[in-house]
Amino acid sequence: MHIKQLTADLAVSGQIAPTDMTEIVGAGFKAIICNRPDGEAGDQPSFHEVAQQATAAGLEMRYLPVTPGQLAEEQAAAFDRLLEELPGPVLAYCRSGMRSVSLWGLSQAGRLSPDDILARATAAGYDLSALLRRIAQAGAAPFAVADSSHEVVIVGGGAAGISVAASLLARQPGLDIAIIDPADVHYYQPGWTLVGGGVFQATQTARVMGALIPRGVHWIKSAVAGFAPERNAVLLEGCRVVKYGQLVVCPGLKLDWEAIEGLTDTLGRNGVTSNYRYDLAPYTWELVQRFKGGTALFTQPPMPIKCAGAPQKAMYLSCDAWRRAGVLAQSRVQFHSAGAVLFGVADYVPALMEYVRAYGIGLHFAETLTAVDGARRIATFSVSAPGGTSQRRQVPFDMLHVVPPQSAPDFIRSSPLADAAGWIEVDQATLQHRRFANIFGLGDAANTPNAKTAAAARKQAPVVAHNVLFNLGRQAGQARYDGYGSCPLTVERGKIVLAEFNYGGRLAPSFPAWLLDGRRPSRLAWLLKERLLPPLYWKGMLKGHEWLAQPEMVG
Structure with a gap:
């Protein structure tokens, strides 16, 4: 402060x-x-x-x-x-x-x-x-005068934005690029699950933003207020205007904690936590260690959310810790999901169900968390019934892990870049905006029907980098994104079900089945998640190294 x-x-x-x-x-x-x-x-x-x-x-x-x-x-x-x-x-x-x-x-x-x-x-x-x-100049057009102008402007300094900038510079050194992001700190959010499971410290998932912006890229430390695509302009907080030749938009998601009544009054206390926030993930592990039996609830909101497997990961790691501590038998663990199935790609469900049964987890589908009374330790769910009706159900708890509803940021949803549902409207293969040819969208806020994960951004960034340069006449042909996403489902400490899939839920394994069959829990997949993926993120993806992520060309 x-x-x-x-x-x-x-x-x-x-x-x-x-x-x-x-x-x-x-x-x-x-x-x-x-x-x-x-x-x-x-x-x-x-x-x-x-x-x-x-x-x-x-x-x-x-x-x-x-x-x-x-x-x-x-x-x-x-x-x-x-x-x-x-x-x-x-x-x-x-x-x-x-x-x-x-x-x-x-x-x-x-x-x-x-x-x-x-x-x-x-x-x-x-x-x-x-x-x-x-x-x-009261009454003047807000985008009339530019404070700065760049060949490529990237909105968002998260995994997608920095990776695109690094991939662009790897292809075209010296390109005039600016990243717009107001944050001081960049987070490796996939690590928060392991923080909540007692494997990582929270500080391992954070880096100073300025140290990650690629050398030669201008960092505009401000929030975006709006877009004027017909003027090739972005309006910033404080009424500044930035003009662009090509625009890349990847601001991530908004977490709507306020959508659940009473939640913000009790987060971080009364046994209520979430691995979806940096400062709360350590509290998850604190609660897990203190838990001596009782009712533990884990929730999942309606899709889309970032990393659809994360709500389950928190649950499985908690159950494994309780099993090791000898208190699982005294625990009543429940998974309340707004969805209709345990996981969206059916090939991985059998392995997950083995752990659901082993941990004695009660599955409750079509149930959406709507309110939390932390003082009384009661969670209220809206339960969908046939015919479109719903009813309220109250469930007492001793521990509650919440995943908030999520949406595109407000400045995206209210912008001309958004589709009817509020997401950045792009072609799912080229990631080029459907109405504005010099704009691209990727990452969590894009309307592509893929899993919203860092692994998806790792594959999308080289595609966008190539296609931006194609627009500028500096690359031949367009690249395409096949919808790849990955979700390492941490089913116990030391084992992971490695879900990898493309558009339509088609399996897309990175390794041969004899080495690593993602449909089965694997020690090798755990080592990949714990030991290899963090350095791959910090030293590979964010540095423009496209290991196992080279873009496929449009045939």
Whole structure:
């Protein structure tokens, strides 16, 4: 947490944590304003989690969320009213502090001169020049003036975005590329399952973003607000505009924790956890170790979600730990899935069912978690019935592992790039946008019907890199993506069912069956997951090395 003073009564910062309250109180603050919507990132505590600790520390707290780049005068006016109502001094925060500073700057238009607003923001480390230009040119088209321009712009610095940049540079050194991403930290999210299983430490899954951006690539550390494909422009938080020749969009998914009533009030305590968040995966392992018997629930929301096997992985690793600790016999383990089957590719189900029976897991399909009462330890499910009807069912628990509903980020769903369901609309083979020829989409937010996994992004990135250069006239022919996805299902500590498949659920093994039959639990697959895949990710995929991922050409 880096607090930066704007005025005598207002300071701003990036994301704060519930554990920061002692420092905030010690700095003399009396109130906090949260300007960041929940669910923007996998390491983000919810407003409710922060507010609970703020209230306990004697601080007043308010929620005024601003979607990046969608700052409105009404929100600035509401921010101004909060500053008048709340006891000062006040600390306002968002992801980086930029939205909070922008709210203040817009609220001061007409009170302070543009030079004064700009000077105070600059002194705090924020550039409001684009916002003030918009204020001065009220009514002007938001994309009229570009702050920068690049041959290739990539939205998203996750596995897909960095891999595309690295693959582009491997093919065309010196290409003018920019990556837009506001995050300070890059996460190896496939490792969070092993954090929750006590195999990895959380810190093993995190790297500083700046160290991973390929050398020579411009890093624009900002959030995207919107797109103007007819102008080849991207609008950023703070009203900055970036122009592009070719655009690659891969921002990942939004985790909608708020969609489950009461969940954010109890995450990280009362036995409620999730491996889908960096700071909660260690709590999963803490709960597993403390568990001495009782009811443990594991949930899976409606598809699509990132890594459809992850909800089960958490369950199998927990059961294995309880079996080793001698408490499995005293445990009632239940899997509640909104889907109709255990796993979408039938070839892998028999091996998984052997573990379901061995662990004594109760399977409950067509059940969607809708509410959590952490204090009473009761989970409420909507149970689908024939004929389209549903009923509510309440289940007491001692431990609850939750996977939240997921969707494309808001700035994608509301953009001209989205299909009717809100996903980036691309051709499933070339990954080129169906309506805008110089735009490509890949990763979790694309509407391709493949599993949303890092393994899929590893195969997609070289395809996009090749096809971007084809558009630029620097490669011959187009490449195609066959829908490959992989899900290493950790059925016990030391063994994995390695699911690999293409579009339509067709098996796509990377190894001959005599060496590794993915349909059976394997020690070799575990070694691949634990020992080989992390360095393959950090030192191969993110560096532009396309081992076992060379793109296939359109025939």
